Amino acid sequence: MGHPLEKFYPYAPVWLQNVGISVYGLLYRHERLGGGFARHVAGFRARDEWGATQMQDYVDRELQRVLVRAFDQVPYYQRRWQAAGITRQQLQQMTAADLPKLPVTPKQDLRAAPDDFVARDLGRQGLHHYYSSGSTGTPVRSVCTSEDHRRYIAAREVRSFGWAGSSVRRPRSMIGGRLVVPRGVARPPFYRYNWAEQQVYFSAYHIAPEHVAGYVRGFHKHRPRLLTGYAYSHYLLARMMTEQGRTLEYAPEAAVLGSEKLTPPMKRVIRQAFGVRAYEEYGAVENCMLATECECGRLHVSPDFGVVELVDAAGEPVRPGVEGRVICTALLSEAQPLIRYEVGDAGVWAQARCACGRDQLPVLREIVGRLEDVVVAPDGRELVRFHWVFVDLPHVLEGQVVQESLEHLTLNLVVHRGYGPAEEQVIRARFAQRLGPIQLTIRVVPEIPRTDRGKFRAVISRLQPKGGRNE
Numbered sequence: 001m002g003h004p005l006e007k008f009y010p011y012a013p014v015w016l017q018n019v020g021i022s023v024y025g026l027l028y029r030h031e032r033l034g035g036g037f038a039r040h041v042a043g044f045r046a047r048d049e050w051g052a053t054q055m056q057d058y059v060d061r062e063l064q065r066v067l068v069r070a071f072d073q074v075p076y077y078q079r080r081w082q083a084a085g086i087t088r089q090q091l092q093q094m095t096a097a098d099l100p101k102l103p104v105t106p107k108q109d110l111r112a113a114p115d116d117f118v119a120r121d122l123g124r125q126g127l128h129h130y131y132s133s134g135s136t137g138t139p140v141r142s143v144c145t146s147e148d149h150r151r152y153i154a155a156r157e158v159r160s161f162g163w164a165g166s167s168v169r170r171p172r173s174m175i176g177g178r179l180v181v182p183r184g185v186a187r188p189p190f191y192r193y194n195w196a197e198q199q200v201y202f203s204a205y206h207i208a209p210e211h212v213a214g215y216v217r218g219f220h221k222h223r224p225r226l227l228t229g230y231a232y233s234h235y236l237l238a239r240m241m242t243e244q245g246r247t248l249e250y251a252p253e254a255a256v257l258g259s260e261k262l263t264p265p266m267k268r269v270i271r272q273a274f275g276v277r278a279y280e281e282y283g284a285v286e287n288c289m290l291a292t293e294c295e296c297g298r299l300h301v302s303p304d305f306g307v308v309e310l311v312d313a314a315g316e317p318v319r320p321g322v323e324g325r326v327i328c329t330a331l332l333s334e335a336q337p338l339i340r341y342e343v344g345d346a347g348v349w350a351q352a353r354c355a356c357g358r359d360q361l362p363v364l365r366e367i368v369g370r371l372e373d374v375v376v377a378p379d380g381r382e383l384v385r386f387h388w389v390f391v392d393l394p395h396v397l398e399g400q401v402v403q404e405s406l407e408h409l410t411l412n413l414v415v416h417r418g419y420g421p422a423e424e425q426v427i428r429a430r431f432a433q434r435l436g437p438i439q440l441t442i443r444v445v446p447e448i449p450r451t452d453r454g455k456f457r458a459v460i461s462r463l464q465p466k467g468g469r470n471e
Contacts, residue, residue, distance in 0.1 A: 010182035018193050021180065025196035031128070031146045032153045033168070040154030047304055048158065048358070055360035059303045060095040062331045067091040070337045073119040076109065077339060096307050100315060104327060105341045107140060110286070111397075114141040117336050127335055130285050131391050142286045143336040151332040152287050155305045159292040164254035164279045166226040171198035173224035175233040181206055183433060188214040193222060200224055204233045205434050208381040212240045219248055227255035227274065235266040236374070236382050238273035252276045258283060261367060282367050288330035288338045291364055298354040300361035306330045308362070309340070310347050320349040323368060376463060377435045378406045389430055395419035400448050403461040408439040415444055 009017060047055060070077040071088050081091075084103060094101070110117055118127070128149060130142045144152070157168050166172075180192040181203040190206040193199070200222040202215060215237055227234065234257055241247065255270060258281040270278040280299060282291040289306040291299045301308045310324030311317055318324035326345045330338045350363035375383045389411075390396050398414040411427065413419075424442055431440050 014189065014192070017180070018195070021192050021201070022195040025194035025199065029197050032149055035147055035150050037150040037154055040151045041157050044155050044158040044302075044304070045162075047360070050360050052360045055303060056096070059307060059331070062304070063096055063099075063307060063329065064092055064094060066329070066331055066337050067094055067339065069119065069334075070339055073121050074117060074337060075120065076105075076113070076116040077337075096303070099307065099309060099329060099340060100311070100317065102340050104315065105339060107342055107344055108397075110338070110341070111140050114143065114336075117338065118143050119335060119337070122335055140286060144287065144333060145335045148287070148333050148335055152290075152305075155290055155302055155332070156281070156292075159290065159300070159302055159305075160256050160279070160281045161226060161254070163292060163294055164226075164256050164277075166253040166256070168226070170225040170253065171223065172226035172228055173200045173202060173219065173222070175202045175204050175229035175237070177204060177230075179203075179205070179434070189218060190214055191218040198222075198224075202229075204230055205383050206381055207233060207236050207240070207383075208377075208379060209240050209244070210380065212237065212244055212246060216241065216246050216248070220250070223250055225253045227252055227257070227276065229257065230259045231257035231262045231266065231278070231280070232260040232374070234270055234274075234278070238270045241273040242269060247273055248275050250275075254279060256281050282364070284328075284343050286330070286336075286338055286341065286343070287333055288341050288343070289326070289328035291367070294354065294356045294358065296354055296356045298350065298356065299364045299367070300354065300356075300358055301364060302361060303331075305332055308347075310349055318349070320351040321365070323348050326367075374461060375401060375403050375409070375435075375459060376406060376461070378438065379436065381435075383434070389427060393423050393426065395423060398448055400457065401459045403459075403463055406463070408441070409435075410441045410443060412443050412445050412448055414447060419444070 009020060012020065047058070050058075068088060068091050071081060071086075071091055072078070080103060086102065118124075122145065127143050127145060130144070131140070153168060161167050161170075178201060180201045181190050186206065188211065190211055191200050191202040194201060200218055202218060207215070234255065252274060253276070255274060255276050255278040257270075257278055262278060262280040267278045270276070279293040281293070282299060283289060287306075289308050290302045291308075292302070293299055307329040309317060309327040309329075310322075311327055312322075312324055323346050326343050326347050327340050328338070328343060329340055330336075346368040348365040348368070350365040352363075353359060354363050377383065389401070390399050395416040395418045396413055397416060400412040402410040402412065404410055409431070411431075427442065428440055431438065
């Protein structure tokens with residue numbers, strides 16, 4: 001929870017953990033929904049009604065503002081652009097169509113020196129730090145102000161939750177990466193409750209057939225109307241529910257799910273178990289882009305959140321229907337504006353308009369990537385998302401988890417000079433905390449093999465799969 005008291009959390013009784021989470025939730029609610037949140041929501045709602053030309057004019061104006069600010073205040077871009085001969089005057093006249101004239105920002109540059117991307121005029125006080133889910137390896141640190149955070153949530157309130165017929169203010173659930181149940185081998189309940197936000201937070205690390213009844217009891221007790229969090233964790237739980245003939249006794253309003261690709265078979269299983277339609281949400285903790293599913297089932301990019309380009313190997317824009325690397329330029333971040341940032345995924349623009357009529361919001365036919373294998377604990381729990389392994393380990397560049405058997409994992413690491421026993425001990429403790437007693441082999445390797453898209457698989461399972469995303 002990012003607070004000194006967090007170290008006492010694992011040893012507190014469940015009721016006290018709920019109190020601590022609720023106090024934190026009260027502060028977090030103000031950070032996200034206070035300040036100018038209502039004004040930002042009104043702006044996104046108004047732009048939902050705009051035409052394509054009006055939206056493009058708005059995006060170009062905002063882009064010029066962001067580019068000039070990055071040149072003036074962000075050390076990384078000031079240094080890089082000046083070295084490339086790019087002037088402030090040129091940036092003042094650029095439109096979204098001109099973005100390919102600027103160099104791409106590789107993810108490894110942000111990972112290596114995140115402070116170089118923070119605007120100098122903000123200082124270092126009052127900034128919030130978050131970590132990516134590490135779908136392509138080690139996590140990236142993202143920095144924002146409270147007002148940045150409110151803008152991000154306002155966009156989701158309108159384009160994610162609003163389009164799905166719900167709201168962030170409704171009682172909601174989350175299956176995500178926080179270690180709310182602090183031990184891998186633990187007794188129920190496998191959730192904690194945040195009274196301040198009417199949020200029940202389910203553990204993503206304890207989903208197992210023998211725990212399903214406890215998860216369902218948590219849903220029935222707190223009756224969240226909006227389901228959020230990891231797409232594949234919801235699918236895992238839903239699959240186990242259907243295998244046991246369990247469904248919810250009430251109907252939520254919507255499920256808005258992300259972090260992994262949400263396939264049609266996954267949606268069908270989630271609807272069968274939870275009695276609700278699942279909407280896909282695609283974004284990044286770096287908050288440089290947002291794509292959300294409309295009522296017609298199409299994935300729309302919000303250019304007023306971040307400009308998205310799909311480019312080929314030479315950096316040239318690809319045509320609709322052709323796969324390209326996802327490059328994004330953030331428009332909402334004052335603290336850490338990212339320009340032409342490569343998120344590490346690939347995507348395909350749609351060739352046809354969407355029947356919903358939102359022509360000002362481009363349509364992605366699909367996002368390629370963000371599908372990981374699952375690690376199964378010895379007691380049957382199924383886990384996804386392993387970014388927590390590498391947080392605050394400065395000498396670990398990349399990591400890959402390979403499940404050899406139920407009791408044996410191999411961790412392949414690419415490291416900086418300075419990596420040693422202390423960081424290895426932290427890694428072993430984190431695996432033991434979440435998975436219980438296992439055999440962990442740690443291998444330091446010169447590199448991790450890439451796919452033909454330049455990515456590597458962050459999690460590989462050699463177990464015989466049970467079910468699957470494309471079943």
